[in-house]
Amino acid sequence: MIPSEFSERSRELIHPYVEEDLKLANQVSLDKWLNAVLGFPSNRFKSWTTKIGEMKWFEDDVVQRCLREYCAAAKEVHRYSPFAELGNRILELARGKLPGVPKTKSYPVDDFCFLNSADRAIATIPEHGALGAVRRPDILNVRSSVSRRFATGECVQWTDVLLWWELKKRFNLTTILDKERVSRGLDSPDDEAPDEGAAKPVPRRKLGRKKKSAPAFKQGPKARQRPSPSSTPTVTSTAGVKRRAEDNLLDGLTLRSSNKTRQTADPQFGLYLGKEAAVQSGSCTQGRQPFPMSCAAIIVAMARCKAEQFGVLPATVIKPPTPYPKSFPPSNLGDSGLTIRHPITNKRILITLKRPLFSQYVLLGRRTFVYTIETSPATPATGLIAKFAYQVHSRKTEHELVKKAHDAGVQHLPEIHMWADLWKLSDAARRIFHEGEKKPKYEDRIFRMIVYTQFASIKSLFSERCELIPIMVEQMLDCLHDLRYKANILHRDISVNNVMYEKRGSRYFFVLIDFDMGVILPRNPESNYYASSKHRTGTLPFMASELVRDACRSDKPNWKPIRHVLRHDFESLFWLSLWCVLTLLTHTVDSKTKDSLLGWAKSLETGPIKAIAANKESITNLGLGYLTIDLPDPAQCLKRWFRGWTRLMRTANSAAADRFAQLENLEDSRAENVDVPDPEHFDEETAGGTFTKDIINEVLSPLMPLKPTDICIQDLEEQLIQDDGEDARVFAAVPPAPELKRRKWR
Incomplete structure (x- = not known):
């Protein structure tokens, strides 16, 4: 804490x-x-x-x-x-x-x-x-x-x-x-x-x-x-x-x-x-x-500044009929509009913003906000929303990444209908500040709008049906795995706002959105790649503990950031699941338990970043039970499922640590002119094969309170009656960490 x-x-x-x-x-x-x-x-x-x-x-x-x-x-x-x-x-x-x-x-x-x-x-x-x-x-x-x-x-x-x-x-x-x-x-x-x-x-x-x-x-x-x-x-x-x-x-x-x-x-x-x-x-x-x-x-x-100077809105945004001097600052941009050209038909489309759905104010990142919209002339697609964000200029655009993933056959993705680049930060104050500079030091961002189909937030779903969390994880594992190995894309920002859902008949279908932080990887898995912007990581409470710990060292001399790999996105699914249980079910518990649950949630996103890293490592290494994190009654069915997660992550972290020690020993030996053979191949994406989609599913599937085909919870209590011996059988599926020779330190 x-x-x-x-x-x-x-x-x-x-x-x-x-x-x-x-x-x-x-x-x-x-x-x-x-x-x-x-x-x-x-x-x-x-x-x-x-x-x-x-x-x-x-x-x-x-x-x-x-x-x-x-x-x-x-x-x-x-x-x-x-x-x-x-x-x-x-x-x-x-x-x-x-x-x-x-x-x-x-x-x-x-x-x-x-x-x-x-x-x-x-x-x-x-x-x-x-x-x-x-x-x-x-x-x-x-x-x-x-x-x-x-x-x-x-x-x-x-x-x-x-x-x-x-x-x-x-x-x-x-x-x-x-x-x-x-x-x-x-x-x-x-x-x-x-x-x-x-x-x-x-x-x-x-x-x-x-x-x-x-x-x-x-x-x-x-x-x-x-x-x-x-x-x-x-x-x-x-x-x-x-x-x-x-x-x-x-x-x-x-x-x-x-x-x-x-x-x-x-x-x-x-x-x-x-x-x-x-x-x-x-x-x-x-x-x-x-x-x-x-x-x-x-x-x-x-x-004496104009209203637009306080809001920093581009001139392309059409203000509502009521003039700003009487209504500024508006509580939202409802009834404002903008005109763009349809990227396919090239027709001019008037987009009117209606109801605000989401806004995010951050020290680092994109200052994202989302609105429901109306279009004129009306488009064939209905139920549309517009997302606005300040995205890094050097990154691939979100609609390009999503199209590439769709073409590769990846499921659980949104459908993007329209998009437009509204203005650059370098077109305004930054241009004045950096006049005469051949190569400005700042990271330019584009104010971009993307229109896609509206989905529902998992916050409302999991506050009532938390037993569906493992089904969400199973679908997102498939999506992230296919993104990496079919489309060569890493999402890198798994968070509670970036996973949505819709009901298709009687089934729940989860969708991964917001590819602002996504990157396209090189074809050769052994090739090094570098982030196209300064801030590589996603949302703090959902980041893999290794990435948070690495951020703590960013002020050290000669620091080189570690690569964000697939297992980091997999681990983010655990933190997302835990965060939902800690924050969305507080209406079911007494005030003392609520304060305890929210205290643990805050420990994953507020305070010194070193403390956040330590808290995440404690949960991974010790487990929820040892730390007396008592899950709310509706989430008791997930206790063994979370236990499976932490055992998987401990095994993967151990394998990664052993690999790091092996490379350090190799470097020291060669510095001493000792002839040492090259180390065997180690898959960083999956921590040497200990943290793959198949391994995670093999361990977690028997521990799920509902199977993906279930649509009701009538038989939930019967499904939860498990022998203690089943834990040993299930966890036996976790592969052991590779045995690597450690150097004996003097």
Whole structure:
């Protein structure tokens, strides 16, 4: 289970692939960021900062009070309310005063506000159910109507959020500002409550050589496309104030990251406004708290963004009749539409989105969502849905993989009717960020739509009839085996959302969908192949334990990812089955048992990734019974079936470990110039023949509560009466791990 000492914000909770992406993040100039993210020209930004200085917003009583409370906050959480009030005051001062900002109370400025939401979590996404992560962003940007509902106790939904902010306190802000004032010959600020652990006051005298220190505050609105958190502009002097010493308290201040690493304001390192940016990053003090005018201008610019900039939707999406200013952000895209050409007939088809079926928000991956649709003119196929996802440009498209599999005679696959590529991420903000680069470092993605026949979710089925889980596994084993050996395709993303079902007469027919992560393998099974994108693995709770453990090592020097092979997809079927039992049957148990079951489910997908790997290995090596994972009463019929799974996986893991040890011994022997013959062939796909479709079926079929031909459970109790000796007979079918000579370590 997840150790209690891991806090919600612990660094160990960060997925290693997220850290990998962050290491590749580049800082950009402020002008480029304004253009790419806010669509805000630099000349308007300069005129706004000049105008803000001329209007002396820094003398506003509310602004000064909020800045004092912000700077004197003893704890990070004490900064949230003054920051939110400051943002709202800036928007109020801007109305009718800045060029392009209307005076009338109209969308978007008057309907865009800052909200301190840290004391109340955002409502979890319905699709995530009881496993949904609880999130409390520090500051939210929402519409005024949402803020009023929040004040009455109503929860904020994720669809209500335009932007969110995280304010981090990593330094003693009051002491730093006091030092800067004294070093510039200014009066000391008004007496304020010191921060916790504040240093002794600096004597009121001119200091020696000016030291660089941290900025007044670090901010970062998390928009769809955003710069690195450390991309805060290094501000320079402003024009139009009385004394040069008051021009800019923050001039020359450096950025300080969370690990206290000092970073210079070098143009090659990060955002740097340069000599021509005197007005852009001005801040005024007049003996009071510093007021960065550039930040005020950015806040107003964010509030002036168009609705499409918050949603990042392509222009090809036709909005519903109600205009966005009155309905944005919409809770869903129902009644929106788009026109595409039929890939076969070449006729123009209008697709109207109707009811949302599924949405997935992920740190890594495709941000998938699914809708039922209507087509005009109507197509022969009925019951259609449209799936939208941001898919990696370098991978084979999903419809190509499914067609190849159909042509090879693979069963249990969806039928894809239409598809369209709507836009590339490189056509929008990424193109602006990476202008002039011959070979951009980012991984380009395509916003793609695929239309296929609608199937039912296994979540609803297995919450009522979990005895059908083994039948699903048997059909998926056939599908994955044929994909690999008939079509040379690996699916690589077995999950609860990627296996669907339909009833064909009185039989249940399961279907494997979502080939976004699929790859075509080389004809020669001995050939090495490499993933066509950075993130190779599928959905965390359903990943094979070997892949999760390998992800833990991704930050090691000279790390090379292991190959995703067929047995990993086979193992994912076990984790899928277990996850369904742990999460979908909680309505049948008492609250204490429910908490225990959901706790085990969470241990497979949340917390430090090393803990997730350890939890999976414990289940594999020790079994459910040893770990006292008590299955709900409806799933008791699957206890022996799960036991067969874990014994199979232990045998396969042992064979794979022995093979690895043999190769290490071989490498060491050859390094010592010892003549050693080449090792015998070992099938990585099946762990030396210990984890094949036939072996799995041979072990699990006698343990299934229902046979594939059964359509009712009237005789279920009679079928479950088994002798203890049958276990020994069934498990005898598991082949022993290959006997490989191990090296005796000294």
